């Protein structure tokens with residue numbers, strides 16, 4: 002399972018320019034999270050801060066008990082072994098074929114033999130659908146293939162945290178949909194913690210378990226997908242509707258009188274309807290994160306807004322409603338919570354039975370006849386075997402990081418990932 006990333010009170014400025022301040026969020030282990038925000042709100046700066054490429058001014062980023070903002074270089078090096086990063090254009094070496102590009106981190110940072118490297122490279126190329134393209138040069142393939150090659154390279158060192166910087170940039174809607182499915186399928190296979198920075202509304206609506214949004218130097222919200230996707234915050238609604246009228250303008254912030262005038266003219270945009278989250282392709286294992294998330298979100302259900310609560314409960318099967326102590330009313334669509342959790346006998350064997358969390362009180366709670374409290378059956382935890390067992394002793398960060406870090410700290414906005422002069 003991927004590791005949790007705990008961000009606490011993070012602030013970052015460049016000289017007098019505050020990028021964001023006091024950002025706090027937890028990326029739950031193994032779940033897929035998306036970070037949205039208008040251009041220039043500092044999403045890429047946030048990703049770079051998570052891997053220690055940029056040093057925040059204040060706050061902590063705790064990964065496996067280490068605060069990467071204050072730890073030593075050697076500790077930072079260890080923590081970075083947990084990360085894989087997919088850069089916007091794949092950041093491939095233009096003079097190397099795809100096979101060598103993907104093999105590069107293994108050759109640089111491990112002592113694997115060429116036959117071992119071959120096994121890993123072909124395994125990852127197969128995962129991203131690139132088998133047969135080993136000999137192609139980056140200049141000979143489409144943008145989508147470049148991204149998938151970059152993804153295969155990010156996977157070869159078995160990351161526990163995978164960061165995606167605008168994986169859908171430059172892709173047509175069909176390629177974006179294919180790539181979104183690939184991301185969900187990969188998450189099922191490797192169960193790593195994913196964070197995706199994107200502008201693509203469909204990606205935000207269908208891929209993640211959790212969504213956050215940066216705006217006006219603050220994290221507007223971060224939490225279960227249902228919270229942001231049902232939010233009526235004007236900035237969220239404008240962003241999800243992709244409308245020009247609203248608080249977000251060309252320079253990010255609009256005059257409030259202008260916003261009001263626009264809204265009076267065009268009407269307030271509606272909260273778009275929820276779209277179902279993408280499911281894993283047939284034949285692949287379930288996403289373990291879905292089950293963990295269900296437990297987690299239902300524990301915090303009551304603290305969420307009513308629309309989010311309703312969407313979460315609507316997504317549960319009758320068996321799950323019963324397991325977690327809710328029951329559907331005879332009529333209507335709003336599930337009512339039972340006073341006590343009942344021992345349940347799901348009609349069909351579930352692939353992963355969970356122990357229900359303690360019952361939540363619920364806004365429309367109906368008093369039920371007191372049920373004898375039953376011990377929930379404790380199912381054997383299915384430990385998903387990782388297809389990519391980590392080799393602890395091996396350093397695992399692709400080349401170029403150190404050079405890039407120096408470039409960043411020298412000031413000025415440069416490429417995130419260093420490449421040789423003349424490389425694509």
Ligand SMILES: Nc1ncnc2c1ncn2[C@@H]1O[C@H](COP(=O)(O)OP(=O)(O)OP(=O)(O)O)[C@@H](O)[C@H]1O
Pocket residue numbers: 015020038039040041042043044045046047409412413414415
């Ligand atoms: N190394 C740097 N030195 C100085 N300013 C920087 C540096 N890196 C980023 N910035 C500034 O930080 C701000 C946020 O940039 P960032 O690239 O993180 O935004 P973003 O939200 O990812 O934008 P987009 O969605 O357009 O990619 C910008 O004003 C940018 O110029």
